[in-house]
Amino acid sequence: MRKENSTNAINEQFLFQVCELNSAIAIIGGRWKAQIVYSISQGNNRFHLLIKELPNISEQVLGRQLKELEAHAIIIKKGIPDTVPVGIEYVLTSKGLDLVPILESLCNWGKIYADGKEISARLE
Secondary structure, three states: OOOOOOHHHHHHHHHHHHOHHHHHHHHHOOOOHHHHHHHHHOOOOOHHHHHHHOOOOOHHHHHHHHHHHHHOOOEEEEEEOOOOOOEEEEEEOHHHHHHHHHHHHHHHHHHHHHOOOOOOOOOO
16 A cells, blocks of 8 residues: 555546546556456356456456456446355446447557557647
């Protein structure tokens, strides 16, 4: 945990006040969160399915990322009735569902430029 009056914390608060984009990036930032949200949207809504879909993530990291996404109201946990022990599935909230097309757009943007599309400067 960092100090509230550290330069890093002060700069982060300033950026959050300047533009909500910075807050949005902080919520979905990190190595795995965007992929976890997208995977849940594709039906990989149980812990073991996410591990199978994302084999390079550790169980500890996946658990932490899921808790952070839940804390930001991107996902919720739901118990699956009639399972022993009680199964848990992760469901995207309306906030999470609104995020999926944005992630898809970012993915498409990344594909275009990862494939070597020429980059030019806009002169106005």
